[in-house]
Amino acid sequence: MRTTLDFAPLYRSSIGFDRMFNLLENASRVQTIDNWPPYDIVKTGDDDYQITMAVAGFAQNELTLTHEPNLLVVSGQKAGEDDRQYLHRGLTGRSFRRRFELADHVRVAGASLVNGLLTIDLKREIPEAIKPRRIEIGTGSAATAAEPRRIEAEQKAA
Incomplete structure (x- = not known):
C-alpha cells in the first residue's frame, strides 16, 4: 500500500x-528506475559540486547539456545506425536523457569529456543581495536628532 x-x-x-x-x-x-548511464555526485567544496557520468562510446558532439532554471539535462544520441552483425553486444549505445534538479543559484561552471567520463562542474553562487550582512548599531546621538522641530511664529507687540 x-x-x-x-x-x-x-x-x-x-x-x-x-x-x-x-x-x-x-x-x-x-x-521507473533507469540507472543508465551510471553517475556519481561529489561535493568538492563548500559551494562546489561535480557530476561524473560514464558515457563510454559517445563522442563529444553526441552529448548535449542543457541548463534551465533549477534543472540540468544531460542527453546522449548516437549519430548513426550501426549495420554490423554483433555476436555479443555488451556495450550499449542507446540514447539517454538524465535530469538533475538544481538548487537556487547553482550554475554549471564547466564540462569535460575525458576517457569516456563526462565531468560537469557545478558552483553555487549566492548573490550579494541575499548574503547575510552585518548591521552597524548607532549611538545615542541619533535619538536627539529625531526630536521634532518647533515652528515659532512672529509675535506682535500689543
Missing part, C-alpha cells in the same frame, strides 16, 4: 515554498 502526501494545507499557510513542495511531490511519485 502506498501513501501519498497532500501538501494542499501547507500551501495555505506558507508563501514562497511552492517549489519545495513540488520537489517533494515529484520525489514521491513512482518512477
Whole structure:
C-alpha cells in the first residue's frame, strides 16, 4: 500500500515554498528506475559540486547539456545506425536523457569529456543581495536628532 502526501494545507499557510513542495511531490511519485548511464555526485567544496557520468562510446558532439532554471539535462544520441552483425553486444549505445534538479543559484561552471567520463562542474553562487550582512548599531546621538522641530511664529507687540 502506498501513501501519498497532500501538501494542499501547507500551501495555505506558507508563501514562497511552492517549489519545495513540488520537489517533494515529484520525489514521491513512482518512477521507473533507469540507472543508465551510471553517475556519481561529489561535493568538492563548500559551494562546489561535480557530476561524473560514464558515457563510454559517445563522442563529444553526441552529448548535449542543457541548463534551465533549477534543472540540468544531460542527453546522449548516437549519430548513426550501426549495420554490423554483433555476436555479443555488451556495450550499449542507446540514447539517454538524465535530469538533475538544481538548487537556487547553482550554475554549471564547466564540462569535460575525458576517457569516456563526462565531468560537469557545478558552483553555487549566492548573490550579494541575499548574503547575510552585518548591521552597524548607532549611538545615542541619533535619538536627539529625531526630536521634532518647533515652528515659532512672529509675535506682535500689543
